[in-house]
Amino acid sequence: MAKKSFRQAINEALAMEMRRDPTVILMGEDVAGGMGAAGEDDAWGGPLGVTKGLMPEFGRDRVLDTPISESAFVGAAAGAAATGLRPVAELMFVDFMGVCLDQIFNQAGKFRYMFGGKAVTPMVVRTMYGAGFRAASQHSQCLYPVFTHMPGLKVAIPSSPYEAKGLLIQAIRDDDPVIFFEHKVMYDDEEEVPDEAYTIPFGEANLTREGDDVTIVAIGRMVQFANQVADKLEGEGIGCTVVDPRTTSPLDEDTILECVEDTGRLVIVDEASPRCNIATDISALVSERAFSALKAPIRMVTPPHTPVPFAAELEDLYIPGPEQIEEAVRSVMGAQA
Amino acid sequence: MSDAAAPVSGGAIQAITMPKWGLAMEEGKVSAWMAEEGAAIESGEEILEIETTKITNVFESPIAGTLRRRVVAEGETVPVGALLGVAAGADTPDAEIEAFIADFQANFVVEAADTADAPEAEAITVAGRALSHLRMGPEDGGAIVLVHGFGGDLNGWLFNQPVLAETQRVYAMDLPGHGRAEKAVGGLDVAALAALLADYMAAVGTGPAHLVGHSMGGAVALKLALDNPDLVQRLTLLAPAGLGRELNVDYVRGFAEAERRKEIKSLLQQLFADPELVSRDMVNEVQKYKRLDGVNAALRTLADTLFPDGHQALVMKDRLESLAMPVQVIWGDEDSIVPPAHAEGLPANVRLQILEKIGHMPQMEAAGEVNRLIAEFGS
Numbered sequence: 001m002a003k004k005s006f007r008q009a010i011n012e013a014l015a016m017e018m019r020r021d022p023t024v025i026l027m028g029e030d031v032a033g034g035m036g037a038a039g040e041d042d043a044w045g046g047p048l049g050v051t052k053g054l055m056p057e058f059g060r061d062r063v064l065d066t067p068i069s070e071s072a073f074v075g076a077a078a079g080a081a082a083t084g085l086r087p088v089a090e091l092m093f094v095d096f097m098g099v100c101l102d103q104i105f106n107q108a109g110k111f112r113y114m115f116g117g118k119a120v121t122p123m124v125v126r127t128m129y130g131a132g133f134r135a136a137s138q139h140s141q142c143l144y145p146v147f148t149h150m151p152g153l154k155v156a157i158p159s160s161p162y163e164a165k166g167l168l169i170q171a172i173r174d175d176d177p178v179i180f181f182e183h184k185v186m187y188d189d190e191e192e193v194p195d196e197a198y199t200i201p202f203g204e205a206n207l208t209r210e211g212d213d214v215t216i217v218a219i220g221r222m223v224q225f226a227n228q229v230a231d232k233l234e235g236e237g238i239g240c241t242v243v244d245p246r247t248t249s250p251l252d253e254d255t256i257l258e259c260v261e262d263t264g265r266l267v268i269v270d271e272a273s274p275r276c277n278i279a280t281d282i283s284a285l286v287s288e289r290a291f292s293a294l295k296a297p298i299r300m301v302t303p304p305h306t307p308v309p310f311a312a313e314l315e316d317l318y319i320p321g322p323e324q325i326e327e328a329v330r331s332v333m334g335a336q337a
Numbered sequence: 338m339s340d341a342a343a344p345v346s347g348g349a350i351q352a353i354t355m356p357k358w359g360l361a362m363e364e365g366k367v368s369a370w371m372a373e374e375g376a377a378i379e380s381g382e383e384i385l386e387i388e389t390t391k392i393t394n395v396f397e398s399p400i401a402g403t404l405r406r407r408v409v410a411e412g413e414t415v416p417v418g419a420l421l422g423v424a425a426g427a428d429t430p431d432a433e434i435e436a437f438i439a440d441f442q443a444n445f446v447v448e449a450a451d452t453a454d455a456p457e458a459e460a461i462t463v464a465g466r467a468l469s470h471l472r473m474g475p476e477d478g479g480a481i482v483l484v485h486g487f488g489g490d491l492n493g494w495l496f497n498q499p500v501l502a503e504t505q506r507v508y509a510m511d512l513p514g515h516g517r518a519e520k521a522v523g524g525l526d527v528a529a530l531a532a533l534l535a536d537y538m539a540a541v542g543t544g545p546a547h548l549v550g551h552s553m554g555g556a557v558a559l560k561l562a563l564d565n566p567d568l569v570q571r572l573t574l575l576a577p578a579g580l581g582r583e584l585n586v587d588y589v590r591g592f593a594e595a596e597r598r599k600e601i602k603s604l605l606q607q608l609f610a611d612p613e614l615v616s617r618d619m620v621n622e623v624q625k626y627k628r629l630d631g632v633n634a635a636l637r638t639l640a641d642t643l644f645p646d647g648h649q650a651l652v653m654k655d656r657l658e659s660l661a662m663p664v665q666v667i668w669g670d671e672d673s674i675v676p677p678a679h680a681e682g683l684p685a686n687v688r689l690q691i692l693e694k695i696g697h698m699p700q701m702e703a704a705g706e707v708n709r710l711i712a713e714f715g716s
Contacts, residue, residue: 194629197630207598
């Protein structure tokens with residue numbers, strides 16, 4: 001089995017599904033690049049090269065460069081999905097959701113419900129999220145809580161290359177609209193990824209570490225930091241279970257509750273802004289359903305409630321990191337850091 | 338890191354080091370010492386329990402002597418090859434022991450995880466089918482071919498293949514529907530799998546070999562021995578299918594259908610007498626395998642073909658007698674998948690080994706014992 005990057009894993013998932021199913025199409029800004037111009041074909045493959053090579057294999061009929069008009073092409077994807085295709089639309093940065101949100105949550109997200117199950121909307125919106133790319137406030141947010149809030153949408157947030165390939169293939173084969181979040185600083189992360197197609201079902205959390213003392217629920221890129229902390233503290237005799245929910249909608253509530261019941265302590269790590277994010281949602285879940293298992297107050301590790309700063313020093317301070325997670329774990333263990 | 342150290346005279350100071358169980362193992366945790374400092378230890382005696390991310394297993398001393406020092410304490414994790422303990426004569430001065438330890442530690446270098454010469458599984462096409470196999474061991478010498486069971490793959494021999502390969506050419510392969518082999522299994526019954534195994538042996542040039550088959554792979558190996566005895570010099574059957582009608586069909590069906598990690602974990606625990614042996618990594622690897630396109634369908638098809646109406650379709654027990662090559666059957670007495678009762682009334686030409694308090698996976702749960710039985714039998 002070869003090591004592959006997060007970028008390659010996503011590219012491979014798209015290519016394999018396009019080979020398997022002729023109704024799968026891609027659309028977005030510069031997903032190929034060069035359309036209608038005299039310059040190079042497949043010039044870009046998306047802003048970070050994720051879709052590079054797909055246009056030469058599948059042609060312009062299936063890999064569509066769109067104008068800079070999210071409301072138009074995301075709406076077109078929703079319509080295409082409702083009428084028989086499986087579009088994968090690339091919303092370059094999730095920060096741009098504001099100009100195409102009606103198409104996603106009020107149209108695509110409600111077709112199945114409002115048409116009494118007679119319509120399905122097998123649409124995927126791939127989108128980049130997250131801070132750390134020096135891309136300033138309008139290109140650095142983690143807006144998955146917004147989509148998690150909206151019934152009718154599924155939300156997948158892969159934490160590694162293996163996860164990305166399996167979750168994306170699942171997303172493409174899923175008959176409901178899926179918002180697929182790719183952290184922009186993870187594209188060069190590498191791990192072993194099977195060459196074959198495989199699917200990771202939605203709504204089943206992954207335990208990336210197992211320990212007896214503290215449950216750390218972490219989202220997306222934060223899973224790596226939680227793993228680092230768990231590995232470090234294991235040497236000191238503090239056992240951490242790290243839960244990667246994989247999808248925030250549907251959410252694997254049972255696994256989270258069981259882990260908290262086993263360990264009695266909970267730290268939640270979420271890169272999204274702290275009010276009404278996934279950490280508050282899971283905190284509420286555990287407070288309501290597993291309160292009596294808790295030996296210490298729940299700790300949430302999140303950024304501050306501010307726009308993502310552009311100054312590098314401030315951006316680094318903004319992003320939750322291993323130090324804050326370690327401090328939170330120590331605090332729920334009763335030792336003030 | 339040889340497990341096959343020669344017996345030594347009383348006085349020599351000898352290192353006991355962290356073994357390498359499987360290609361992926363980089364480190365191990367000493368979960369328990371089973372021998373006291375000052376105790377006499379025999380070669381082959383269980384002296385340690387070592388936990389890896391894959392499985393916890395007992396470690397048998399490769400050497401004889403007096404255990405003079407436990408260098409690594411219980412609960413400590415150290416890399417492969419690290420010094421775990423020191424054995425020597427009872428009368429060797431402490432100062433010499435200390436000097437030996439100091440010298441070892443000063444010169445110890447952690448092996449690179451991916452050494453260039455580490456053998457790797459390779460893709461191979463046999464009779465038009467895309468399979469995968471792993472060859473280990475010297476260029477020539479006797480050949481051993483390992484055949485996994487239903488839902489297994491060549492990695493399941495991680496405790497056996499490297500040890501047996503110290504003296505023999507050892508081949509392990511993935512049958513269709515398993516591991517990295519293609520997932521098309523239509524029309525494959527035990528006879529067809531045995532024919533494919535023969536084609537595989539011809540393709541890689543094993544020559545006549547000692548065949549070792551586990552569970553479903555045992556039935557395949559036995560069928561090959563019956564159909565093509567010239568290819569099979571010796572036959573070792575581990576908890577084999579093919580010797581009786583019954584098997585735990587709930588396990589087989591459950592394994593084919595399971596998707597959630599909890600279901601998979603509880604199924605895997607049925608394979609072992611000690612369910613604690615099933616680690617998170619073992620569950621994860623099975624889950625990753627089962628997520629591949631076509632795997633669950635392949636397992637269902639195989640189960641329908643091999644075990645229609647919940648029973649084994651092919652029973653060959655009454656034909657064992659006709660085999661001219663040496664045959665041994667190894668079974669754990671707590672096997673809850675294929676009943677060890679199938680080993681009752683075997684003909685006189687079959688050597689039977691019943692292992693106590695061992696489940697359906699003797700090659701993992703009693704790796705040292707099984708390796709010894711295979712190696713002895715093959716020489």
